[in-house]
Amino acid sequence: MKILFHVTRQLSTTDRTTIRRGSARARTERSDLHATLDAGLICHLGLLIDGSPRVLPTGYGRSGDTLYVHGSTGARSLREAAEGVEVCVAVTHLDGIVYARSLFHHSVNFRSAMIHGRARDVTDTDEKLRALRVITEQLAPGSWEHARQPNKRELAATAVIAVDLAEAAVKIRTGGPNDDDEDVEEAKSWAGVLPLRPHWGTPEPSADLPAGFEVPSHVGEREQPA
Amino acid sequence: MKILFHVTRQLSTTDRTTIRRGSARARTERSDLHATLDAGLICHLGLLIDGSPRVLPTGYGRSGDTLYVHGSTGARSLREAAEGVEVCVAVTHLDGIVYARSLFHHSVNFRSAMIHGRARDVTDTDEKLRALRVITEQLAPGSWEHARQPNKRELAATAVIAVDLAEAAVKIRTGGPNDDDEDVEEAKSWAGVLPLRPHWGTPEPSADLPAGFEVPSHVGEREQPA
Numbered sequence: 001m002k003i004l005f006h007v008t009r010q011l012s013t014t015d016r017t018t019i020r021r022g023s024a025r026a027r028t029e030r031s032d033l034h035a036t037l038d039a040g041l042i043c044h045l046g047l048l049i050d051g052s053p054r055v056l057p058t059g060y061g062r063s064g065d066t067l068y069v070h071g072s073t074g075a076r077s078l079r080e081a082a083e084g085v086e087v088c089v090a091v092t093h094l095d096g097i098v099y100a101r102s103l104f105h106h107s108v109n110f111r112s113a114m115i116h117g118r119a120r121d122v123t124d125t126d127e128k129l130r131a132l133r134v135i136t137e138q139l140a141p142g143s144w145e146h147a148r149q150p151n152k153r154e155l156a157a158t159a160v161i162a163v164d165l166a167e168a169a170v171k172i173r174t175g176g177p178n179d180d181d182e183d184v185e186e187a188k189s190w191a192g193v194l195p196l197r198p199h200w201g202t203p204e205p206s207a208d209l210p211a212g213f214e215v216p217s218h219v220g221e222r223e224q225p226a
Numbered sequence: 227m228k229i230l231f232h233v234t235r236q237l238s239t240t241d242r243t244t245i246r247r248g249s250a251r252a253r254t255e256r257s258d259l260h261a262t263l264d265a266g267l268i269c270h271l272g273l274l275i276d277g278s279p280r281v282l283p284t285g286y287g288r289s290g291d292t293l294y295v296h297g298s299t300g301a302r303s304l305r306e307a308a309e310g311v312e313v314c315v316a317v318t319h320l321d322g323i324v325y326a327r328s329l330f331h332h333s334v335n336f337r338s339a340m341i342h343g344r345a346r347d348v349t350d351t352d353e354k355l356r357a358l359r360v361i362t363e364q365l366a367p368g369s370w371e372h373a374r375q376p377n378k379r380e381l382a383a384t385a386v387i388a389v390d391l392a393e394a395a396v397k398i399r400t401g402g403p404n405d406d407d408e409d410v411e412e413a414k415s416w417a418g419v420l421p422l423r424p425h426w427g428t429p430e431p432s433a434d435l436p437a438g439f440e441v442p443s444h445v446g447e448r449e450q451p452a
Contacts, residue, residue: 041320041323041334041422042318042320042334044270044272044281044283044316044318045281046270046272046279046280046281046314047279048274048279051312052312052314052342053272053273053274053279053312053313053314054272054314055270055271055272055281055314055315055316055340056316057270057316057318057320057336057338059334086277086278086279087279088272088278088279088280088281089281090270090281090282090283092268092270092283094267094268094283094424096427097267097365097366099366099369099373099445100373101373101374102373102374102376102380103358103362103369103370103373103374103375103376103380104374104376104377104380104383104384106362106365106366106369106373108267108268108285108365110283112283114281116278132329136329136332139323139332139334140323140325140332143325143329143332144329146415146416147325147326147327147328147329147332147415148327148328148329148330148409148414148415149329150328150329150330151330154328154329154330157330158330176430176432176433177432179432183374184434187435187436187439188374189372189373189374190372190431190435190439190440190441190442190445191431191432191434191435192429192430192431192432192435192441192445193429193430194426194427194429194430194445194448195426195427195428195430196267196424196425196426196427196451197424197425197427198320198422198423198424198425199422199423199424199425200420200421200422201322201420201421201422201423202421203418203419203420204402204418204419204420204421205416205417205418206402206403206405206417206418207402208410208417209413209416209417209418210413213413213416214416215416215418216416219325219416219418219420222420225422
């Protein structure tokens with residue numbers, strides 16, 4: 001099985017010379033990085049705390065070639081990250097299960113972005129507001145205009161870190177299994193892909209909303225995830 | 227906004243004393259840990275390589291209170307992890323977006339498991355086969371019986387690490403927003419939850435399957451993700 005995603009730290013050109021149908025491949029286009037990030041909802045932030053690795057799921061957003069990650073100032077991980085420590089941010093889309101004739105060639109289709117860098121604490125109020133806006137657009141597009149924007153106290157209670165998209169890797173796997181020829185010829189097992197897609201369900205209004213408060217279109221007609 | 231998941235390293239009892247409706251809460255039941263892990267498809271494995279944090283999406287499985295994570299022996303991260311280094315494994319389900327009256331109280335509903343421990347290299351052939359079986363059951367249930375099982379060469383090319391579920395934290399957030407009273411009274415913005423669920427699509431058979439090869443039930447009738 002090759003269900004570990006092989007993520008290279010540097011964008012590799014040799015990888016391109018060995019692409020087989022359906023293989024995971026490194027993408028070297030910045031547009032692939034942006035598209036993979038923009039299609040996500042949460043990231044996994046990796047950093048060291050007291051010498052131990054920590055992985056935290058959290059919200060993020062992108063502005064140009066800057067990634068913003070946010071959290072509470074009460075969360076120790078974000079306070080640590082704000083001190084300029086090294087971080088690794090992963091955004092992963094699981095697009096399907098690849099069923100092969102052999103278990104060894106079972107795999108998954110995915111889009112994966114991996115960012116390495118040092119976190120910068122966002123302290124400038126204007127940048128912090130811009131960052132919170134792109135983080136909001138990522139998780140809840142339309143809410144920045146619709147909901148009450150953060151006041152001074154709330155802003156102070158929110159930590160935002162920035163990571164440059166300077167060192168990043170993107171890997172995308174699509175297509176069917178790469179079975180061994182003998183297994184294909186034996187034809188004993190089914191082979192193919194079972195696609196996986198996230199879907200928004202029906203909005204569930206809060207019980208304490210005034211009667212007749214309609215679901216706004218940015219929620220009720222939210223575009224399905226890519 | 228409280229879209230950072232507050233994951234405590236130790237299961238906390240004081241957390242229980244401050245639960246509000248809809249708040250993220252630490253779960254102290256081992257059954258919650260098992261259920262959160264068993265419902266997942268991939269994990270994010272965090273570890274240190276050359277002093278830098280690395281986060282890798284990969285397949286996993288659970289057997290009792292042991293978590294198995296697998297990959298290629300060619301992948302440096304797994305070779306490093308096999309040397310007994312500290313790892314952090316995160317399994318995250320994003321269950322919905324929580325729209326609040328204020329951006330500050332925007333949140334997400336989620337189930338999150340976080341495992342801390344030292345990786346143990348699985349070298350015993352019997353344990354490795356058992357581990358690969360549970361990893362297969364997690365990602366592609368039914369394939370262990372249906373597809374060709376790994377031969378010696380393939381087994382040797384597959385690395386498996388084990389992590390005890392001794393130090394683990396589970397957090398689950400459900401329900402609607404925790405808005406400030408003034409915002410609820412003003413009633414200017416919609417509030418509620420937009421649920422998110424992954425769905426299996428229609429199986430896509432490999433082009434090189436013999437004509438008439440039917441989709442087996444473990445693929446075509448696979449249970450939708452929880």
